Amino acid sequence: MLLDQIAVLANQAIKEAFGVRVSRVPLEFPQNRSFGDLTINGFMLARELKLPPAGIAEELARCIGGIGPIDSAAAVDGYVNLRLVPEAIFQGSIPQVLHDPDRFGTNEERAGKKLMVEYSAPNTNKPQHLGHMRTDFLGHSLSLILENAGAEVVKANLYNDRGTHICKSMLAYQRWGEGATPESSGKKGDHFVGDFYVLFEKRFKEERDAWIEANPDHYAAYRDKHGKDRKDRDVPEEKLRTKYAASFKDEYFDKVDLGRECQEMLLAWEAEDPQVRALWETMTAWVIEGMEKTYVDLGVSFDVVYRESETWQWGRAKVMEGLEKGVFYKRDDEAIEIDLRADKLDKKVVLRSDGTAIYVTQDIGTTIRKAEEHGLDGQVWVVGNEQIYHFQVLFKIMERLGYGWAEDLYHLAYGMVNLPDGRMKSREGTVVDADNLLTEVAGLATEEIKARDPTGEIPSDEMEHRARTIGLASLRFMLLKVSPKNDMMFDPADSVSFDGDTGARVLYAYARLRTMINDAADETPPDELDLTVLTHENERNLALSILSFSGTTARAARDLNPSVIASFLIELVRDLNRFYDRCPVLKEADEATRKARLGLCRAAAEVVRRGTQLLGMPLLDRM
RNA sequence: GCGCCCGUAGCUCAACUGGAUAGAGCACCUGACUACGGAUCAGGAGGUUCGGGGUUCGAACCCCUGCGGGCGUGCCA
Numbered sequence: 001m002l003l004d005q006i007a008v009l010a011n012q013a014i015k016e017a018f019g020v021r022v023s024r025v026p027l028e029f030p031q032n033r034s035f036g037d038l039t040i041n042g043f044m045l046a047r048e049l050k051l052p053p054a055g056i057a058e059e060l061a062r063c064i065g066g067i068g069p070i071d072s073a074a075a076v077d078g079y080v081n082l083r084l085v086p087e088a089i090f091q092g093s094i095p096q097v098l099h100d101p102d103r104f105g106t107n108e109e110r111a112g113k114k115l116m117v118e119y120s121a122p123n124t125n126k127p128q129h130l131g132h133m134r135t136d137f138l139g140h141s142l143s144l145i146l147e148n149a150g151a152e153v154v155k156a157n158l159y160n161d162r163g164t165h166i167c168k169s170m171l172a173y174q175r176w177g178e179g180a181t182p183e184s185s186g187k188k189g190d191h192f193v194g195d196f197y198v199l200f201e202k203r204f205k206e207e208r209d210a211w212i213e214a215n216p217d218h219y220a221a222y223r224d225k226h227g228k229d230r231k232d233r234d235v236p237e238e239k240l241r242t243k244y245a246a247s248f249k250d251e252y253f254d255k256v257d258l259g260r261e262c263q264e265m266l267l268a269w270e271a272e273d274p275q276v277r278a279l280w281e282t283m284t285a286w287v288i289e290g291m292e293k294t295y296v297d298l299g300v301s302f303d304v305v306y307r308e309s310e311t312w313q314w315g316r317a318k319v320m321e322g323l324e325k326g327v328f329y330k331r332d333d334e335a336i337e338i339d340l341r342a343d344k345l346d347k348k349v350v351l352r353s354d355g356t357a358i359y360v361t362q363d364i365g366t367t368i369r370k371a372e373e374h375g376l377d378g379q380v381w382v383v384g385n386e387q388i389y390h391f392q393v394l395f396k397i398m399e400r401l402g403y404g405w406a407e408d409l410y411h412l413a414y415g416m417v418n419l420p421d422g423r424m425k426s427r428e429g430t431v432v433d434a435d436n437l438l439t440e441v442a443g444l445a446t447e448e449i450k451a452r453d454p455t456g457e458i459p460s461d462e463m464e465h466r467a468r469t470i471g472l473a474s475l476r477f478m479l480l481k482v483s484p485k486n487d488m489m490f491d492p493a494d495s496v497s498f499d500g501d502t503g504a505r506v507l508y509a510y511a512r513l514r515t516m517i518n519d520a521a522d523e524t525p526p527d528e529l530d531l532t533v534l535t536h537e538n539e540r541n542l543a544l545s546i547l548s549f550s551g552t553t554a555r556a557a558r559d560l561n562p563s564v565i566a567s568f569l570i571e572l573v574r575d576l577n578r579f580y581d582r583c584p585v586l587k588e589a590d591e592a593t594r595k596a597r598l599g600l601c602r603a604a605a606e607v608v609r610r611g612t613q614l615l616g617m618p619l620l621d622r623m
Numbered sequence: 624g625c626g627c628c629c630g631u632a633g634c635u636c637a638a639c640u641g642g643a644u645a646g647a648g649c650a651c652c653u654g655a656c657u658a659c660g661g662a663u664c665a666g667g668a669g670g671u672u673c674g675g676g677g678u679u680c681g682a683a684c685c686c687c688u689g690c691g692g693g694c695g696u697g698c699c700a
Contacts, residue, residue: 028639035643043642043681053642053680077643078680123700160700308700335698344626352698359700386694388627415628416693448662482636485628487693489635498662500648501636508662516659555639567637570647577663586659623662 002092002547003027003038006069006082010040013063014049018056022048029548036074036081037089037544043078053078090534090596093546094603095526101606107554111150116370117143119382120300124161124287125169126194128294130417130432130490131384137479138414139382140300140616141562146380148614149557154374157302158366161284162309167265169193170279171258172200182286188435190290193283200258207256208245219244270356294434299472299616306366312357314365318401319351327400340396348393363394371405378408380560385413385485412560415487417479432492441471444496445504449623466620470504473617477503480615481566501570503617506608509573511623512580513605518621520586520598533593538579539600545575546607553614562615569611576604 007025015021026044030036042057049056057075064080065073069088074081097104119139122132143153173196182192212219222244253259268276295301319336322328328336328350336351351361370376381391391411398406419432445467449458458466478495482488498504534540552568555561585601588594612619 030643031638031646032644039643041642079643081643163700165700333698337698346626346696349698354698356698358698362700384694385628387700389695390700392627413628418693452660452662486636487629491635494635494649497649500662502648502662504662508660512660512663519659551639559639563637564639567647570637574647578665580659581655581664584659588659623660 001096001550002069002088003550006038006084009068009070010060010064013060013067014045017059017063018049018051020049029544029551030079030081033541033544035076035079037084037540038082040080040082041078042075042080046078086535086540087532089540089543089547090531090600093543094529094531094599097546097603097606098526098599101610104606105148105549105553105610107149107550107557109149109554109557110146113151113377114154114375115146115151116154116156116374116376116379117146117382118156118158118379120295120302121158121160121383122291123165124159124193124284124291125166125197126287127188127190127290128434130434130437133298133434133437133475134414134417134479134488135382135384136295136298136300137476137616138412138484138562141476141480141565141614142380142382142412142560144614144616145553145556145560145562145565148553154376155301155303156306156370157304158306158308158311159288160308162269162312164262164266165197166280166284167262167269168200168204169197170276170283171262171265172196172203173283174279182290188290188293189286189288190294191435192290193287204256204258207258211256212245222247297438297468297472298434299476299618308362311366311369312362314369315357315361315363316351316355316365318364318368319361322350322397322401325401327397338397338400340393343396345389345393345396348397350397360390360394360397363390364397367394367398367409368401368403371403376405378405378410380410380412382412382414385415387411388413410560412484414484417488417490420489420491432490437475437492437495438468438471440492441475441496442467443471445470445474445498448498448504452623466623469618469620470498470507470623473507473612473619474498474503476615476617477506477566480562481570483563484561506569506573506612506617507620508623509576510605510608510612511620513576513601513608514621516585517598517602517605520594522595522598524595524599526599529596529599530592531596531599533590533596534600536579536583538575538582539597542572542575542579542600542604545572546603549607549611556614565611565614569608569615572604572607572611576608 007027010025010027011021014025022045026041028039028041030039040057040060042053042060045056045060046053054075054077057078057080061073061075061080064070064082069085069092070082071085072083074083117139119135119142120132121135122128128136139155143155147153173193176199177196180192182189185192187195254263265276269280319328322338323330323336328338331337331353333353334355335349335353337347337349339347341347348360349358350364352358367379370379383391388411391409391413395406395409395411398409442464446463448470449463449466450456475495478490479488481501498508534543549568549572552564556564579600583597585594585597588597609619
């Protein structure tokens with residue numbers, strides 16, 4: 001590899017000039033290309049060499065200029081800006097890519113590690129929405145990025161298929177479903193069940209409001225207790241009402257028939273009541289069937305699927321072991337707890353006083369089981385940032401239990417997806433449904449394709465295929481280009497824009513390359529190309545962009561961050577478009593130049609393919 | 624109350640974790656060879672990086688403080 005070679009040369013120069021080798025040569029692509037092709041950061045070297053940066057840069061520039069692929073070196077403000085021999089840049093990129101495209105851009109960042117990535121973790125009572133799409137895409141892309149970094153990755157999903165929320169839709173169906181099925185109603189299973197979940201919430205609210213109406217004293221009591229804030233001022237009536245109503249969710253759930261029945265149903269489920277279980281089996285199967293269809297449409301997949309209905313009891317035995325080891329202790333009320341205050345966390349109950357499991361109990365069991373079953377070196381959870389505290393607690397518990405791999409557990413806490421008019425609330429129907437969104441975006445892509453196909457030659461099934469591919473790629477790219485940890489804004493109107501920094505632009509660039517390569521029908525082996533004819537700045541920049549791919553994939557793996565790949569693709573595509581604009585390929589008269597440029601195009605196409613592959617984006621040969 | 628996260632161009636986001644002149648896209652303005660596919664390219668305008676202190680050769684990034692927003696703080700998930 002060219003970059004490795006330069007790093008070695010630089011280190012030799014450092015040895016000659018300063019008498020010591022450095023642990024890592026800080027070789028970077030400069031943020032501004034006018035500085036040079038590559039740059040060595042003298043400030044970084046200064047730390048290790050304990051000498052002033054400017055002096056280091058000047059000395060190093062003197063030693064290294066003109067050696068091998070380095071054409072010239074200039075010391076500027078503590079940096080050593082390198083200008084490379086053009087042929088080295090092209091030889092270092094084009095044949096490198098073409099000889100083994102699938103190897104180009106792989107790295108050793110996670111070599112030999114076996115890792116599990118858990119993502120999606122849906123509730124099996126409603127269809128997926130935009131928020132799920134972020135974890136679906138992030139988790140899937142991350143798995144690909146880690147594999148590319150040498151890891152063996154197990155993609156895991158966990159269906160949250162038990163609990164109160166599941167009983168809600170079951171109860172609503174039991175009461176008002178009239179024996180309908182997804183087939184009889186013509187709905188996808190997850191949507192069918194989700195509608196009953198919404199219906200439950202609606203009816204529950206009605207019953208709750210009626211109950212409040214009939215029991216004014218109850219609200220009065222609540223007001224007496226919560227009506228003043230800490231500074232003894234009156235809480236505004238409207239706000240108090242809202243809080244009061246919200247408190248029904250748990251505290252007063254059993255005051256309303258529907259709520260009480262829901263709790264009874266959960267108990268019946270846990271007691272394995274055959275009727276309840278039968279209903280549960282049926283409805284869960286409907287949802288899962290619908291959901292798995294959505295996964296196919298989204299292009300995500302899993303190697304193993306856990307179900308909470310199976311895992312929820314796994315943690316008990318582990319908690320008991322921990323109790324014996326003294327990691328946990330039993331409180332007076334029989335609840336089992338851990339005190340994490342020494343680690344800046346709080347006390348946390350890990351098993352209820354009645355011996356039943358809670359969320360952490362389940363996760364304690366599942367985490368250990370996963371590690372043991374699959375012999376994992378580490379685990380990653382792609383879960384929203386509202387659960388940061390939960391994972392801090394979980395990881396600390398693993399550490400206290402003495403698992404060596406505890407330090408290789410990582411919560412990739414992604415931010416919320418907001419809409420222009422606020423946040424999504426499933427109860428208020430302000431969610432963006434995944435299936436609908438896919439269809440909608442595909443529809444808009446169809447318009448764009450038609451606008452470019454005035455003769456209407458594209459057959460309808462091909463049209464459908466292209467539209468869905470463009471739509472999916474656009475959504476993937478849009479959700480992945482933002483740094484995972486940050487909250488993001490999703491404007492549905494923008495999601496269908498095909499100009500600018502979009503997935504469609506990347507697809508377009510690729511399709512353009514493919515048709516060009518096809519039309520050329522030139523299979524000259526890379527070694528037979530005369531690359532010395534490539535002299536244009538735009539050719540050079542494109543090749544440099546290609547060279548930066550490996551560093552990018554390594555960084556993505558190191559930081560568990562797909563967005564750096566997205567940024568890379570945007571820059572690569574920009575360089576590509578600039579290249580096209582100034583450097584004719586098929587129309588080029590000189591045969592050697594035409595072949596060399598075509599080689600550059602073939603290499604670029606492979607890198608676009610590799611990059612999009614890591615984001616899980618589908619591609620098209622024609623658009 | 625306490626804890627964590629965030630605040631960068633009108634809008635949506637970057638900035639390789641402390642390094643050069645803070646960069647893209649959208650929107651706005653001006654241009655481009657009858658276009659190897661114009662879903663493009665060239666250019667313009669747009670910034671006190673929320674305010675105020677500090678740390679150092681150097682700060683959007685670290686520390687303190689104030690303001691604004693989000694999320695947590697369950698024997699819920």
